Amino acid sequence: MDLSQKDWQSQLEEDSNAVILDVRTADEWSEGIIPNAVLNDIYKGQAFIYRLEELDPSKNYYVYCKAGGRSAQACAIMNQMGFENTYNLEGGFMNWKGPVVFPEE
Known part of the structure; x- marks a missing residue:
C-alpha cells in the first residue's frame, strides 16, 4: 500500500510491530537513513529475496x-x-522531512 510521507510517518510512530526497510544501495544508505532502518538492496537480486x-x-x-x-x-x-502489511513511502527518501541519521560504519 502506498502512503503519503505524512501518513507513513504518523502510522509508523503508532506501530509497535513495525520494521523499516531501506531497499536502496549501500552507497545511498551511507548518505543518511530513516532511524532504525534495515538495509536490503533490491538490486542484489536473489540475495534480496x-x-x-x-x-x-x-x-x-x-x-x-x-x-x-x-x-x-x-x-x-x-x-x-506472503507479507500482508507492507507500506511504500510515496516520493521516497529524497522527499523525507522526518528524522535522518547516518548509519554506523
Missing part, C-alpha cells in the same frame, strides 16, 4: 528507497511472498 525470507511476515514493513519506485516493487514482491 534470501534476506526477505529471513524476515518475520507477521510484522508491518515500512519500505522506502530514493524516489518510491524500487520500494513499490519491493512491496509487491513481499506481498507475493
Whole structure:
C-alpha cells in the first residue's frame, strides 16, 4: 500500500510491530537513513529475496528507497511472498522531512 510521507510517518510512530526497510544501495544508505532502518538492496537480486525470507511476515514493513519506485516493487514482491502489511513511502527518501541519521560504519 502506498502512503503519503505524512501518513507513513504518523502510522509508523503508532506501530509497535513495525520494521523499516531501506531497499536502496549501500552507497545511498551511507548518505543518511530513516532511524532504525534495515538495509536490503533490491538490486542484489536473489540475495534480496534470501534476506526477505529471513524476515518475520507477521510484522508491518515500512519500505522506502530514493524516489518510491524500487520500494513499490519491493512491496509487491513481499506481498507475493506472503507479507500482508507492507507500506511504500510515496516520493521516497529524497522527499523525507522526518528524522535522518547516518548509519554506523
